[in-house]
Amino acid sequence: MEKRYRIYSEYLKEKYGTKVYKIPINLPVTCPNRDGTVGVGGCIYCGEEGAGFENLSNQLSVQEQIEINTQYIREKYKAEKFIAYFQNYTNTFLPLKDFKEYVYQACQDDVVQIAISTRPDCINNSYLEVLNDLKKEKGIDIAIELGLQTVNYHTLKKINRGHTLAELVDAVLQIKQYGFESCIHLILNLPWDDQDDVIENAKLLSALRVEQVKLHSLYIVEGTLLGKRYQESDLQMIAMEEYIERVITFLEYLDPDVVVQRLIGRAPKEGTLFVNWNTSWWKIRDMIEGKMEESESYQGKQFDYLNGKALRKFD
Numbered sequence: 275m276e277k278r279y280r281i282y283s284e285y286l287k288e289k290y291g292t293k294v295y296k297i298p299i300n301l302p303v304t305c306p307n308r309d310g311t312v313g314v315g316g317c318i319y320c321g322e323e324g325a326g327f328e329n330l331s332n333q334l335s336v337q338e339q340i341e342i343n344t345q346y347i348r349e350k351y352k353a354e355k356f357i358a359y360f361q362n363y364t365n366t367f368l369p370l371k372d373f374k375e376y377v378y379q380a381c382q383d384d385v386v387q388i389a390i391s392t393r394p395d396c397i398n399n400s401y402l403e404v405l406n407d408l409k410k411e412k413g414i415d416i417a418i419e420l421g422l423q424t425v426n427y428h429t430l431k432k433i434n435r436g437h438t439l440a441e442l443v444d445a446v447l448q449i450k451q452y453g454f455e456s457c458i459h460l461i462l463n464l465p466w467d468d469q470d471d472v473i474e475n476a477k478l479l480s481a482l483r484v485e486q487v488k489l490h491s492l493y494i495v496e497g498t499l500l501g502k503r504y505q506e507s508d509l510q511m512i513a514m515e516e517y518i519e520r521v522i523t524f525l526e527y528l529d530p531d532v533v534v535q536r537l538i539g540r541a542p543k544e545g546t547l548f549v550n551w552n553t554s555w556w557k558i559r560d561m562i563e564g565k566m567e568e569s570e571s572y573q574g575k576q577f578d579y580l581n582g583k584a585l586r587k588f589d
């Protein structure tokens with residue numbers, strides 16, 4: 275089947291000439307939206323484990339985590355190159371000295387890139403300078419993954435993100451000055467968002483010239499505020515068919531150069547009240563790809579809105 279969107283694994287293969295795998299690193303960090311710095315309780319969907327349900331213990335050193343993970347992946351997938359992915363919680367929410375130590379520890383053999391997951395309000399020049407020095411000294415690429423979830427700043431308030439859209443724009447512009455890649459995380463089935471928000475998500479990322487995007491589907495964890503509302507039937511989740519439509523619309527409006535890391539998220543099995551309509555993530559991905567094929571849809575099909583669109587009548 276013809277590829278109708280820019281797939282991350284293929285992009286990595288083009289860039290590094292071989293299969294590249296991301297290996298998660300779990301640091302003993304927290305998040306300013308949980309410890310009271312910008313908020314308490316965190317985003318309404320955030321479980322105790324953050325996003326790191328597939329991670330090793332944060333009591334292991336960075337080197338140990340890399341060693342264990344690379345050995346496993348080398349054997350299982352014959353991978354040769356790796357991305358050290360600081361995944362869980364907010365990985366720049368650390369004293370600068372500690373942050374520097376951790377990222378330098380990740381510069382191991384066959385690690386070609388360091389990816390740092392963080393919040394848009396946790397990026398500044400001092401941290402970017404550390405990464406820039408590391409890039410120059412070690413010749414390792416840098417990517418920053420930023421959780422936005424939606425461009426709808428009313429929804430951002432409802433999910434208690436603790437930042438608005440402006441912080442995301444600021445972070446992306448700062449990251450660009452250093453020439454690092456940005457990857458924006460979005461959730462396309464937030465119950466408060468509609469198709470217009472989905473389109474605006476794609477348009478904003480394209481206008482900001484971000485390099486990558488990772489799409490998630492909202493999952494609901496027991497014991498969270500969202501879980502409580504779900505159990506009280508105070509929450510209407512969209513149907514899977516609508517999620518599929520939303521992803522396709524998003525891709526059609528997205529700049530065809532943007533690399534797509536994922537079309538749908540995964541979730542832990544334990545303690546999860548709602549996830550992916552009880553369907554495997556890869557089945558939903560196949561449905562999205564099948565529907566795109568059927569309807570002759572492709573990434574960028576509706577990407578015609580930048581660069582002074584209204585002036586084209588004078589061409």
Ligand code: SF4
Pocket residue numbers: 305306307308315316317320321324325362363364393421435
């Ligand atoms: S920013 Fe991430 S780690 Fe922090 S509360 Fe929200 S989801 Fe949890």
